[in-house]
Amino acid sequence: MSIIETRDLDYHYPDGTHALKDVNINIKKGERTAFIGSNGAGKSTLFLHFNGILRPSSGKVVIGGKPVISQKKELMEIRQKVGLVFQNPDDQLFSPTVEEDVAFGPMNMGLSMEEVEQRVDDSLKMVGMQDYRGKAPHHLSGGQKKRVAIAGILAMDPEIMVLDEPTTGLDPYGAAQILKILYQLNQEGMTILLTSHDVDMIPLFANRIYVMHHGAIAGVGSPEEIFTNLELIKESHLRQPQVADLLRRLQNDGVGVDVKLTVKEARKELLKVIKRVELR
Numbered sequence: 658m659s660i661i662e663t664r665d666l667d668y669h670y671p672d673g674t675h676a677l678k679d680v681n682i683n684i685k686k687g688e689r690t691a692f693i694g695s696n697g698a699g700k701s702t703l704f705l706h707f708n709g710i711l712r713p714s715s716g717k718v719v720i721g722g723k724p725v726i727s728q729k730k731e732l733m734e735i736r737q738k739v740g741l742v743f744q745n746p747d748d749q750l751f752s753p754t755v756e757e758d759v760a761f762g763p764m765n766m767g768l769s770m771e772e773v774e775q776r777v778d779d780s781l782k783m784v785g786m787q788d789y790r791g792k793a794p795h796h797l798s799g800g801q802k803k804r805v806a807i808a809g810i811l812a813m814d815p816e817i818m819v820l821d822e823p824t825t826g827l828d829p830y831g832a833a834q835i836l837k838i839l840y841q842l843n844q845e846g847m848t849i850l851l852t853s854h855d856v857d858m859i860p861l862f863a864n865r866i867y868v869m870h871h872g873a874i875a876g877v878g879s880p881e882e883i884f885t886n887l888e889l890i891k892e893s894h895l896r897q898p899q900v901a902d903l904l905r906r907l908q909n910d911g912v913g914v915d916v917k918l919t920v921k922e923a924r925k926e927l928l929k930v931i932k933r934v935e936l937r
């Protein structure tokens with residue numbers, strides 16, 4: 658069953674920018690979907706439609722079979738179902754302390770104080786920010802702010818998590834940790850959508866990719882389908898993962914290898930070649 662769907666979604670900003678053009682997407686429950694595309698492609702604009710922050714100029718957004726409409730009650734329901742982490746944490750963090758910020762969502766859900774405290778504890782631990790509970794969010798570093806913003810959404814335990822560049826600004830260890838958590842939550846049933854410019858990371862996480870360009874969907878498919886489509890990659894101002902680029906160059910040099918997207922897969926592929934050479 659599709660859990661997020663858009664039908665002929667078009668969006669114009671008030672200044673006239675035509676940011677989304679006839680966008681049709683279909684996300685199934687339990688998928689890990691990445692949206693990629695150059696700066697200004699429309700990724701953030703699209704994500705802001707998933708929990709009703711922006712309303713389509715025309716077309717529809719359907720979540721769990723129900724169209725997103727502007728009634729207050731429905732919007733509340735949608736926002737509990739779809740947790741959105743903003744690209745810029747400053748758009749999300751507004752409480753005097755980190756723990757109050759993370760508690761805000763669960764409190765609004767009407768949970769008991771005990772449950773709220775438990776969730777704040779757990780989610781701050783997950784993102785490695787448990788020692789900053791009393792600190793003012795605006796005194797945190799960029800990456801720390803991002804972690805707290807993610808914790809705030811984790812604490813709501815939404816059915817769908819929509820993260821606009823969750824790993825941008827995070828150190829490599831922190832980024833890997835966040836992806837591990839998201840992967841784990843997905844294994845437990847959460848549907849996850851994210852945007853990222855990190856084409857080396859995306860094949861490690863996503864099982865489906867949408868490519869956006871100039872406000873439109875330029876391509877959709879598995880990571881293999883997208884990242885071996887060189888024309889699409891060039892036209893959308895992207896690049897192949899470095900591992901794939903290396904294998905493709907070796908292929909051009911006459912080495913009989915298949916293009917793979919991750920180090921793990923590439924290693925297997927290269928070991929096959931080495932065995933072939935040794936057997937000669």
Ligand SMILES: Nc1ncnc2c1ncn2[C@@H]1O[C@H](COP(=O)(O)OP(=O)(O)OP(=O)(O)O)[C@@H](O)[C@H]1O
Nearest residue numbers: 670671672674676695696697698699700701702703
């Ligand atoms: N509030 C706004 N008012 C007018 N135009 C806007 C506004 N926000 C974004 N835009 C424009 O809409 C287009 C899509 O922007 P959007 O932020 O969705 O891109 P993006 O794919 O998220 O890019 P990035 O990779 O830089 O985050 C751009 O041309 C941008 O300049």
Ligand SMILES: [Mg+2]
Nearest residue numbers: 700701744821
């Ligand atoms: Mg963006």
